[in-house]
Amino acid sequence: MPTLTVDGQPVDINEEGFLSVPECWNAAIAAALGRREEGLEVLTPDHWKVIDFIRGFYLETKMAPMVRKVCQASGFTLKRIYELFPSGPAKGACKLAGLPKPDGCV
Amino acid sequence: MRRTSESRSRQILDLPLDVRTQEKAKADKAPCVEEGRLATYRPDGRNVQRFLALLSKRMNRRLALSMTGCVHCGLCADSCHYALVFPDDPQMTPVAKADRIRKIFKRHMDWTGRIAPWWVGAKRPSDDADLNELKNVAFGLCSACRRCTFNCPMGVDTAGLIRFTRGLLTSLGIVPEGIFNVSRDQWDTGNQMGVSEADYLETLAWMRDEVRTELGTDAVDIPIDKDGCDFLYVINPREIKFDPRSIGQAVKIFHLAGESWTMPRWGWDNTNFGLFSGDDALGAFVADNVYEAAARLKAKRIVISECGHGFRSTRWEGYGWAGRDQDVPSESVVVSLERWLREGRLRVDPSRNALPVTFHDSCNIARSGGLTEEPRRVLQRVCSDFREMTPNRTENYCCTGGGGLLSMAEYRPIRLEAASIKARQLEATGAKLVCTMCHNCIDGLNDVIKHYNLDLKVVQVLELVDKALLV
Numbered sequence: 001m002p003t004l005t006v007d008g009q010p011v012d013i014n015e016e017g018f019l020s021v022p023e024c025w026n027a028a029i030a031a032a033l034g035r036r037e038e039g040l041e042v043l044t045p046d047h048w049k050v051i052d053f054i055r056g057f058y059l060e061t062k063m064a065p066m067v068r069k070v071c072q073a074s075g076f077t078l079k080r081i082y083e084l085f086p087s088g089p090a091k092g093a094c095k096l097a098g099l100p101k102p103d104g105c106v
Numbered sequence: 107m108r109r110t111s112e113s114r115s116r117q118i119l120d121l122p123l124d125v126r127t128q129e130k131a132k133a134d135k136a137p138c139v140e141e142g143r144l145a146t147y148r149p150d151g152r153n154v155q156r157f158l159a160l161l162s163k164r165m166n167r168r169l170a171l172s173m174t175g176c177v178h179c180g181l182c183a184d185s186c187h188y189a190l191v192f193p194d195d196p197q198m199t200p201v202a203k204a205d206r207i208r209k210i211f212k213r214h215m216d217w218t219g220r221i222a223p224w225w226v227g228a229k230r231p232s233d234d235a236d237l238n239e240l241k242n243v244a245f246g247l248c249s250a251c252r253r254c255t256f257n258c259p260m261g262v263d264t265a266g267l268i269r270f271t272r273g274l275l276t277s278l279g280i281v282p283e284g285i286f287n288v289s290r291d292q293w294d295t296g297n298q299m300g301v302s303e304a305d306y307l308e309t310l311a312w313m314r315d316e317v318r319t320e321l322g323t324d325a326v327d328i329p330i331d332k333d334g335c336d337f338l339y340v341i342n343p344r345e346i347k348f349d350p351r352s353i354g355q356a357v358k359i360f361h362l363a364g365e366s367w368t369m370p371r372w373g374w375d376n377t378n379f380g381l382f383s384g385d386d387a388l389g390a391f392v393a394d395n396v397y398e399a400a401a402r403l404k405a406k407r408i409v410i411s412e413c414g415h416g417f418r419s420t421r422w423e424g425y426g427w428a429g430r431d432q433d434v435p436s437e438s439v440v441v442s443l444e445r446w447l448r449e450g451r452l453r454v455d456p457s458r459n460a461l462p463v464t465f466h467d468s469c470n471i472a473r474s475g476g477l478t479e480e481p482r483r484v485l486q487r488v489c490s491d492f493r494e495m496t497p498n499r500t501e502n503y504c505c506t507g508g509g510g511l512l513s514m515a516e517y518r519p520i521r522l523e524a525a526s527i528k529a530r531q532l533e534a535t536g537a538k539l540v541c542t543m544c545h546n547c548i549d550g551l552n553d554v555i556k557h558y559n560l561d562l563k564v565v566q567v568l569e570l571v572d573k574a575l576l577v
Contacts, residue, residue, distance in 0.1 A: 015518040066301070067348050068309045078316075078351060090348045091549075101515055103287040104298045105344050105377060105413075105546050 006032045016091075018101040025055070025098025033096050038086055047084055047096075049074045054097040064094050064102045115197040118246050118520055119239045123147065124283045131290055138293035143387065144286070147279030153234050158214050160274050165215065169270055172263045173211045176201060182254035182264060187503055188247060191524045200254035200264045203243050207271045234280070241280050244271040246517040250382070250509030251469040256500060273384025281383065284513030288379045292392055297375035299343040309346050310369065313354045317361070321577065326361045331403060332368035337442070338405035339369050340376040340396050340420065342413040342545045355572040356411065356439065362575065363446045367409070373399030376410045378419035381470075382510030386427045393424025400434040408436035412566050414468030414508070414544030418475050438471070440543050440567050444480040447487050447571075454574040459489040463570070464537035466495065466551060467502040468544035481543055484567055488574035495535045503528050505542070507550025522557045529558035541565050 001020065003010040006028050012020035017037045019025060030051055034040035040047070053073040057065040067089045071078060085092030090106040128146040131139045138144040182200035183189040192198040205227070212219030212228035219228025231237050252265040275281055276289075291300040307330065314328045329335070339360075345352050360367050373395035380389025400408050410417050421436045446452045465485055472478045478499040485492045495502070506525040511517055532540060532554065540551055540562050551564045 015515045018515075063300070064347075066305050066309060066346070067350065068305065068312055071312075087552075088349060090344075102299070102348075103284065103291060104513060105342060106348060106512070106549060 004029070004032055004036060014101065016101055018095050019098045022058070022098050022100050029098065030096045033098075037095055038092055043096075044084075046074075046076070046080075050076070050081065050084060050093050051097045054093055054099065058094075058097065058099050064090065064099055114192065114520070114523075115195050115247065118517065119197075119242050121242050121246065121516055123238050123241065123280060124516075125279070127283050127287050127290075128279060131286075136290055136294055138290055143293055144289055145277050145279040149234070151278070153237055153278050153280070154231050156278060157231065157237060157274055158210070160277055161210065161214060164270070164273070165211075168263070169266065170211075170215075171261070172204075172267050173208055174216065175260045175262045176204065176208065177260055179259065182258055182262075185253040185257040187249075187251075187253075187506060187527050188520075188524045191526055197243075198247065200248075203248055204262070204264045204267045206240055206243055207267055237275065237278065237280050240271060241275050241282070244268050244275065245282050245285065245510070245514060246520070248509060249469075249504045249506060249511050249521065251504035252473050253469070253501070253504070256473055269381075269384045271384070272382070273386065276383045276385050282514045282516065284515065285379065285383050285510055288510075288513055289383055289385065289388055292375070292377075292379055292388060296372060296392075296395055297343045298377050298379060299347045301343055301346050303371060306346055306374065307371075309350055310353070313350050313357055316354050317358045321358065321361070326357065328357055329368040331371045334404045335368040335406070336366045337368075337407040337409045338396075338400045338403060339367055339409050339411065339439070340374050340399075340416075341369075341411040342377050342416055343375050344545055345411065352411065352566060352568055355568040359443070359446075359452065359568065359571060359575070362577065363451045368403060368405065370396075370399035370403065373397075376413055376416035376420045378416065378424065379510065380427065381415050381419045381423060382513075389419065389423065389427035390429070393419055394428040394430065396420055397424070397428060397430055397434065405434060408434055409439050409442055410436060411439050412543040412545065412568060414470035414475075414546055417468075417477070417544075418470035421475060438475075438477060438480070438543065440484060441477070441480050443567065443571055444484050447484060452571070453576040454488050454571065455576055456488055456490045456574055458574045459539075459570050460491065461538040462491040462493055462536060463489045463539040463541050463565070464493045464495045464532070464535040465498070466505065466532075466540050466542040466547055467499055468542060468547050469502075469504050469508050471543060472502060473500045481541075481567055484571065485541060488570050493535050493537055495531055495537075495540075497531075503531055505544075505547040505550030505554065507546060507553060512546055512549050518553075522553060525554045525557065528554050529560060532562060533558075533560055537562065539563050539565050539570075541567060541570060543567050 090102050186200045188198040209229045213230045218226045248268050255263045255265045288298045292298050310328045318326045378392045548564050
């Protein structure tokens with residue numbers, strides 16, 4: 001299983017870069033995933049607005065939110081979401097928010 | 107060298123069965139599991155005996171021909187991207203993969219294998235570990251692209267045997283987690299991402315409003331459950347859940363073409379994991395939801411959004427699974443686009459798509475769906491620099507993420523290694539855009555592009571048409 005090193009600690013991720021144990025997520029892991037998976041050197045407040053909403057939604061429902069809900073909560077357009085997370089809401093934003101890989105054709 | 111690559115397939119064959127989400131489904135009392143539609147693994151379940159009983163029960167003439175017709179000529183090895191990328195590993199050839207089910211068939215059903223098993227290499231699986239290994243071959247070392255089937259001089263349907271094997275294993279719960287999870291969602295919610303009706307309708311209303319703003323008219327609509335329209339539009343749930351841009355593009359184009367159309371409240375998922383899992387009952391359930399919606403709403407046609415396996419399932423296989431006549435014709439949205447362009451109902455300017463673009467034929471659309479020319483005719487009208495990749499059409503290589511592989515993360519490293527042939531093929535076109543009419547191929551190609559650092563962007567036909575539109 002691949003690992004990600006965050007502050008000198010190994011963190012298990014799956015073959016696709018999603019966290020193996022979603023519970024172990026923190027801000028430093030999100031930043032490290034952003035660098036490794038999305039090529040984002042820094043996560044801006046706009047990134048955090050999206051990540052925090054997705055994380056909160058996941059903790060409450062154990063599901064990834066619809067992108068509609070992400071746009072409503074953040075006030076961003078769909079286009080803006082794709083600018084922030086080049087791999088899109090599922091493989092970009094949800095991954096950085098520490099969610100497990102969404103099921104299905106994604 | 108030989109040793110290294112042989113051990114590569116060995117690493118895949120040894121991957122364990124993961125039943126954590128099966129346990130979760132049982133704990134959640136998922137209706138499909140409770141009612142026995144979706145099997146879970148039973149460690150003490152006499153699985154080998156059950157496997158053999160199902161094999162006999164489901165055998166038919168077409169499968170038996172493929173079981174017995176192979177002369178081991180080895181031509182299929184030249185058509186499989188796994189075998190081409192790992193030439194020193196015999197386990198990667200389609201014939202070796204099919205032989206794993208073939209030898210069980212011979213031992214259990216064929217007279218030669220019953221009389222002289224040592225002579226014809228007939229052998230039963232001995233235990234669940236053997237069945238797990240078979241799972242890793244059927245799901246993990248094959249993208250079900252059917253290139254070997256197309257190139258077999260004996261007409262052996264190796265991909266058909268792989269799907270048959272997958273189906274037997276799915277009936278025993280010996281199935282990769284990704285396939286199990288999506289099957290559960292399709293059985294219990296009618297769509298592969300568990301999207302609720304309220305969320306579905308809300309996202310559609312959102313896209314309608316976006317297009318209204320863009321075109322500056324409230325005449326744009328997405329009619330839900332409207333009777334007697336010219337066509338019923340069905341989509342891939344990822345369009346609703348994660349990327350509704352393609353819905354917006356479709357709505358805009360349907361409006362400009364002056365079409366009478368509708369989307370159903372239930373029966374809107376054109377995808378079908380029954381195709382990947384080999385479970386014909388799931389295949390029948392999901393496809394019939396769409397056919398029922400079309401019949402209920404008296405739609406004249408079913409139009410399928412840009413999804414490869416959804417097209418194959420809904421356009422072709424689904425009627426057989428559901429035991430249903432094709433009362434309402436079905437077609438891909440790209441066929442509709444081609445017609446509207448040809449009839450002059452959409453006006454386009456190809457100079458708006460000036461970057462060189464190539465087309466990737468989805469296995470399920472070209473090889474298994476017979477649809478190769480319409481997308482090219484559309485691209486030639488809406489792009490100014492269209493280039494073929496080689497090989498193309500029914501001989502194209504898989505995006506390497508097909509057959510459900512995208513949903514099975516455990517097999518991702520090997521599929522990306524086997525994708526080197528796809529990477530070279532893409533690179534040789536010199537294109538900046540690769541267009542495909544399949545959502546699965548979008549992600550499969552994106553994985554290849556990222557892994558091999560290619561300078562390419564993946565687009566869909568609707569997106570390019572939208573960009574070229576003269577409104």
